Amino acid sequence: MSAVTVRPTLLEREAQLDKLRTALAVAAAGTGRLLFVSGEAGVGKSALVRSFRAEIGGSMRVLEGVCDPLATPRPLGPLADIAAATGGELERLIDSGARPHELLRALLAEVDREPTLLVLEDLHWADEATLDVLRLLGRRVEASRALVVGTYRDDELDERHSLRQVVGGLATVPGVSRLELQPLSVSAVAILAVLHEVDPAELHRRTGGNPFFVTEVLAAGGPSVPPTVRDAVAARAARLDRSSRSLLDAVALVPTQAELSLLERVVPSELASLDECLGSGMLTSSTDAVAFRHELARLAVAESLSPLRAATLHRSILAALESGAVDGPDPARLAHHADGAGDDAAVLRYGVVAGEHAAARAAHREAAAQFARALEHASGLPDDEVAHLLERRAHECALTGQVEEAIASREAALARWRAIGDRHREGEQLCWLSRLHWYRGHREESEHMAQAAVELLRTLPPGRELAFAYSVMAARRQISLDPEGTAEWGEPALALAERLGEHELVAWTLVSLGSVEAFAGQGSERLERALEVALEHELEDVAARAYGNLAVTAVRRREWQEATRLIADGLAYATDRDLELDRSYLLAWRSWIALPKAEWDDAAADASAVLQTGTTAYVIRATALMALGLLRARRGDPDVWPPLEEALAIGREAAELPKRAPVALVMAEAAILAGDRERALAELAGFEPEALADRWIAGELACWRRRLGVARGDVTDVPEPFTLELRGRRDAAVGWWREHGCPYDAAFVLAWADDEASLQRSHEELLALGARGAAALPARRLRERGVRGVARGPRPSTRSNPAHLTARELEVLRHVATGLRNADIAERLVVSRRTVDHHVSAILRKLGVRTRLEAAAEARRLELLQDR
Amino acid sequence: MDTYVILRRNGWNTADDLREAAARSTAEGERMPDDVTWIRSYVLAETDGTVGTVCIYQASSPEAIRRHAERADLPVDEIVKVADTVVVRPDPAPAQV
Numbered sequence: 001m002s003a004v005t006v007r008p009t010l011l012e013r014e015a016q017l018d019k020l021r022t023a024l025a026v027a028a029a030g031t032g033r034l035l036f037v038s039g040e041a042g043v044g045k046s047a048l049v050r051s052f053r054a055e056i057g058g059s060m061r062v063l064e065g066v067c068d069p070l071a072t073p074r075p076l077g078p079l080a081d082i083a084a085a086t087g088g089e090l091e092r093l094i095d096s097g098a099r100p101h102e103l104l105r106a107l108l109a110e111v112d113r114e115p116t117l118l119v120l121e122d123l124h125w126a127d128e129a130t131l132d133v134l135r136l137l138g139r140r141v142e143a144s145r146a147l148v149v150g151t152y153r154d155d156e157l158d159e160r161h162s163l164r165q166v167v168g169g170l171a172t173v174p175g176v177s178r179l180e181l182q183p184l185s186v187s188a189v190a191i192l193a194v195l196h197e198v199d200p201a202e203l204h205r206r207t208g209g210n211p212f213f214v215t216e217v218l219a220a221g222g223p224s225v226p227p228t229v230r231d232a233v234a235a236r237a238a239r240l241d242r243s244s245r246s247l248l249d250a251v252a253l254v255p256t257q258a259e260l261s262l263l264e265r266v267v268p269s270e271l272a273s274l275d276e277c278l279g280s281g282m283l284t285s286s287t288d289a290v291a292f293r294h295e296l297a298r299l300a301v302a303e304s305l306s307p308l309r310a311a312t313l314h315r316s317i318l319a320a321l322e323s324g325a326v327d328g329p330d331p332a333r334l335a336h337h338a339d340g341a342g343d344d345a346a347v348l349r350y351g352v353v354a355g356e357h358a359a360a361r362a363a364h365r366e367a368a369a370q371f372a373r374a375l376e377h378a379s380g381l382p383d384d385e386v387a388h389l390l391e392r393r394a395h396e397c398a399l400t401g402q403v404e405e406a407i408a409s410r411e412a413a414l415a416r417w418r419a420i421g422d423r424h425r426e427g428e429q430l431c432w433l434s435r436l437h438w439y440r441g442h443r444e445e446s447e448h449m450a451q452a453a454v455e456l457l458r459t460l461p462p463g464r465e466l467a468f469a470y471s472v473m474a475a476r477r478q479i480s481l482d483p484e485g486t487a488e489w490g491e492p493a494l495a496l497a498e499r500l501g502e503h504e505l506v507a508w509t510l511v512s513l514g515s516v517e518a519f520a521g522q523g524s525e526r527l528e529r530a531l532e533v534a535l536e537h538e539l540e541d542v543a544a545r546a547y548g549n550l551a552v553t554a555v556r557r558r559e560w561q562e563a564t565r566l567i568a569d570g571l572a573y574a575t576d577r578d579l580e581l582d583r584s585y586l587l588a589w590r591s592w593i594a595l596p597k598a599e600w601d602d603a604a605a606d607a608s609a610v611l612q613t614g615t616t617a618y619v620i621r622a623t624a625l626m627a628l629g630l631l632r633a634r635r636g637d638p639d640v641w642p643p644l645e646e647a648l649a650i651g652r653e654a655a656e657l658p659k660r661a662p663v664a665l666v667m668a669e670a671a672i673l674a675g676d677r678e679r680a681l682a683e684l685a686g687f688e689p690e691a692l693a694d695r696w697i698a699g700e701l702a703c704w705r706r707r708l709g710v711a712r713g714d715v716t717d718v719p720e721p722f723t724l725e726l727r728g729r730r731d732a733a734v735g736w737w738r739e740h741g742c743p744y745d746a747a748f749v750l751a752w753a754d755d756e757a758s759l760q761r762s763h764e765e766l767l768a769l770g771a772r773g774a775a776a777l778p779a780r781r782l783r784e785r786g787v788r789g790v791a792r793g794p795r796p797s798t799r800s801n802p803a804h805l806t807a808r809e810l811e812v813l814r815h816v817a818t819g820l821r822n823a824d825i826a827e828r829l830v831v832s833r834r835t836v837d838h839h840v841s842a843i844l845r846k847l848g849v850r851t852r853l854e855a856a857a858e859a860r861r862l863e864l865l866q867d868r
Numbered sequence: 869m870d871t872y873v874i875l876r877r878n879g880w881n882t883a884d885d886l887r888e889a890a891a892r893s894t895a896e897g898e899r900m901p902d903d904v905t906w907i908r909s910y911v912l913a914e915t916d917g918t919v920g921t922v923c924i925y926q927a928s929s930p931e932a933i934r935r936h937a938e939r940a941d942l943p944v945d946e947i948v949k950v951a952d953t954v955v956v957r958p959d960p961a962p963a964q965v
Contacts, residue, residue: 600934608929608931636947772946831940835895842885
């Protein structure tokens, strides 16, 4: 097999490369071309040219000249570079100081000897003499056999710049055209950012999609401005005069954009230099504001300021904003500049307002950060105000999954309330801490806090806080799957909360009471009411929790339509409001919809996404780990046990026994698929169906007992598919699973039959579902029955069709037949362009044709394009 | 990354098909360099006249291997984790495929 050479492809430059290829072909055939390649600095003009040159390889002569970024560039610099390579008449003329038209004649004579690619880089720095030659070259290029490619930065050309006049003057000349390179789209940035732990949308925002910035940021890693970017930005800024530099500095300290009305107050005399700044290409302007073209450049300039200078500017900006330079300034802006100015009182004042604004907008991460900053400057505040601020921060942190920070803030608030002697608020913090510790999986602390809260608050006149404490106890009992305990605490909590009109507590308590009822198979009315109340009063975290528990209930009941709808609605709700824990919870459960349907890739994607967030919340993490381990076991892939063992380990710490039953079931299945009956039995030991409040789990457990021959007594009151299997009506059970959209379970239950026909069918079906690991079970049972030659099953990728095209090749052929180009097909299939190239060449070979048109015709003739 | 063996039995009808598959494998592998690294393969002369392969890959997870195979349109029969490598002798010269 010959080695395959490697060439990295540029993103989103295929169209431009095509234009270069076409132009080159035309030029080589005798009609020369001049192509201007323009774009902002760092957009990849040189990279494009380099890539094109690499493509051409040695098949054509290449001459290159570069313009210098000198204050006084050498006259005819790039032409001198070229002359040094060609020698001869051209070199002689350059040395002897010839006129432009003489140089042009020599240049054209040079390129006429053979088809040539002539590259002139960085023309925005070209000297006048070079521009003269260029002007003449453009007019005569068609008569030559050269492709001239000239690159320049268009962000550094003001109206008076000579190059602009040259390019403009040549615009109507045939044979001359322009390629404008755009910055990368978010999807391209996402491709570059794959496997770096950055958010592509955020990276795109910071860099404006500028390829240089993007690659430098990714290479440097970390959140700060890379040194290479800092240097590049500093080099550009250094060319500005003092007044322009001052203006640039001021604009750099204002995030997003600086209003002209603001700049008028802060840097009044420097505003005159605005045009110069715009001409440098670093700033852009709209009717009433000025901004940096790239956020990254702004940060680079801001960081380069001395602390004193920065503080002074911030102070001016703050004063200007306070005195009305801008209408209704966002408090976050005021807080930002107060921080930069070192004005503690102002940071505190504006920070709190900014935090409240952000929270009201459901921007919880920002709110948490604002409160944190305000707290840093809050040393002069009285204890109760500080405590209140700590509570606000804790609340926002909890909503964004920053559980450790939330706990720390709550504990600090608790200490303050205790010092002040406010026992109601002290009790309230204990309630919050109980909840937070549960998120962390610290069962004992959670219980401890809840008990302490009840003890404390019971001694005081009953109010909101007591209802809260009762509600937290109810939630704890619900989490332990203790229906009686939940009702014992939940009903008084609900009654008190309703009497006090505390909607949030009503909703929370309904979630607890409703969840035990739903999991016990008694309907979801209370959960639905919880969701209603929560949505009506915009109680975000409760609503998200209600969505979650309603979704879990639907998933357990295998009601796929309902489950899918609830998860979709819940995900939209949680995503809009930055509720990351709830989002993860819903994604983890979505993987459990895909598992019975044998949609392994979807399940893997969701489970992996959840694990990647690094969440330590037990239920979320365990649910995702179990899905991942189970799908690997069912597929027959390796690395089954590490995720399952982890789910088991964190379960022991975080959950009471009944809650760990689902893990046991998953491990039993994985063990049986691996042929380890002992392990399966060991995992299932210690669980009794009667003791499990969740009847779906109870039913599954009872069936496992039966399958493994260790059933003890009758199990009643479990859902239908399990009842059917327990009563020996296996075919009916299989039918139930199939009707309810669970093809995997249908085939799996069939694997426990005793007759050969059923076992063969189970084996076939499991293989067809891509569950090679699971198919080992019926195969093993067939062998135990002395059956030889268990069928291997059809290979999905070999199809019988006249040309022996694979499924993927047929797919590509269909796109080819509709006229799509390879680059577009690659985008559709989300594969590399070269992969499509290889598919197409394989298709042409197999069909025995030479062009795409012939391929499409042949395909129609062989009727390959009929439906799938 | 861990090392895995991938079995692709009876995957291709001809050597040309396999060559193209190798090219696609490389093309897609380059797009996910931190997820899969192709180490080597042995081409199998299957009894029914088709060819298969035993491939050694390093990968971040079994799912990454499947993702790569899906994109490059390669079959995956079985993925097995490699616990250890024992090289008794170097490989003989590659088969003339």
